[in-house]
Amino acid sequence: MCPIEVSRAEILGDFPFRHDAHDRLADRRNDADFLAKAWANSSTRVLVMRDMDVASEPADYDPGQVPLRTDTEQHRVAQRLRFLSPDQAPEGDRMLLGRLDGTVYFLVLEGSAAVAPDLSVPPTSRLHSDDSLAPGGFSSLRRLATGLSPEEASLAVHAVALAGWHLRHPRCSACGTPTLVTEAGASRRCPACDALHFPRTDPAVIMLVVDEDDRCLLAHNAGRPSGFYSTLAGFVEPGESPEDAVVREVAEETGVEVGAVQYVGSQPWPFPSQLMLGYLARAQTTELTVDGTEIAEARWFSRPQLDFAVAVGEIFLPTPISISHALVEHWYGDSLPERDGAATTS
Numbered sequence: 001m002c003p004i005e006v007s008r009a010e011i012l013g014d015f016p017f018r019h020d021a022h023d024r025l026a027d028r029r030n031d032a033d034f035l036a037k038a039w040a041n042s043s044t045r046v047l048v049m050r051d052m053d054v055a056s057e058p059a060d061y062d063p064g065q066v067p068l069r070t071d072t073e074q075h076r077v078a079q080r081l082r083f084l085s086p087d088q089a090p091e092g093d094r095m096l097l098g099r100l101d102g103t104v105y106f107l108v109l110e111g112s113a114a115v116a117p118d119l120s121v122p123p124t125s126r127l128h129s130d131d132s133l134a135p136g137g138f139s140s141l142r143r144l145a146t147g148l149s150p151e152e153a154s155l156a157v158h159a160v161a162l163a164g165w166h167l168r169h170p171r172c173s174a175c176g177t178p179t180l181v182t183e184a185g186a187s188r189r190c191p192a193c194d195a196l197h198f199p200r201t202d203p204a205v206i207m208l209v210v211d212e213d214d215r216c217l218l219a220h221n222a223g224r225p226s227g228f229y230s231t232l233a234g235f236v237e238p239g240e241s242p243e244d245a246v247v248r249e250v251a252e253e254t255g256v257e258v259g260a261v262q263y264v265g266s267q268p269w270p271f272p273s274q275l276m277l278g279y280l281a282r283a284q285t286t287e288l289t290v291d292g293t294e295i296a297e298a299r300w301f302s303r304p305q306l307d308f309a310v311a312v313g314e315i316f317l318p319t320p321i322s323i324s325h326a327l328v329e330h331w332y333g334d335s336l337p338e339r340d341g342a343a344t345t346s
Helices: 032-040 141-147 150-168 242-254 303-311 323-332
Strands: 045-049 065-073 076-081 092-100 103-110 138-140 180-182 187-189 202-210 216-221 232-235 258-269 274-283 295-301
Touching (some): 092 150, 092 180, 141 150, 202 258, 232 242, 258 323, 274 323
Antiparallel strands (some): 180 187
């Protein structure tokens, strides 16, 4: 079944990264005069990224740390991104993020180079020694996402996704030569064979399956912490439509056959380079047979069953950072239950 055309706002509640707030200025990426003037402008703002964890496994991948400042708002401490002026920025590859409210924003990858970092050196040893650049410290975007404004989240997700790609793909895939940043960070060019490489984004489907009794299907991924349950998800394979990927992934992971499939929204997920395509799917069968490799356990939940399982600490649900949370919340019809005194995990 083809996805129904609907407004995302009518289907899912809000969640981080869903909309761009800044103009990416794609038409300015090769405009050397504009870039030079923007960098010379004291009102321009720079986001510096460091400690790119390019050696970790995909499930734990955290493509970098963003600098923080700490504000006090209505007697509450809040963390925000800390931007520098161009003359405060350290050396590193410079990339254009875009413009927001008349201000131009750049990303600088501190100490980055056209060759891969030495992964035998602990990440903390690769950091710039001057932590005065960010007196509020550095933090993962995963931990900050729900506290950022839509404007800061828009810039941050762009920066993290771009930085992660550049540091994971420093060499030409055709000849192996170290490549150079071009188009103000929008691509890399090989100086040997002149091949041009663009940032990679991998489409993945993420789906909430509901049966005829209005129960939702949640699963525990073998690679996640004990008790963590979430929606099913998987990558779209070459030559496959997202709708077919939904049907295939659900069957492969749980043995459930689905019929109607409806697209409801998307979320860029730069951990490291996914575009999550959200779907609702109607189950035609309910018998569960997990693959035992990726999915350790899967269960059908009614709303009262979900309430009880969360209340007693039997399961934990995704945090609001992810579209998975929005999908489950849409089915639940209200804010998702939380165990008292216990944090959920993303």
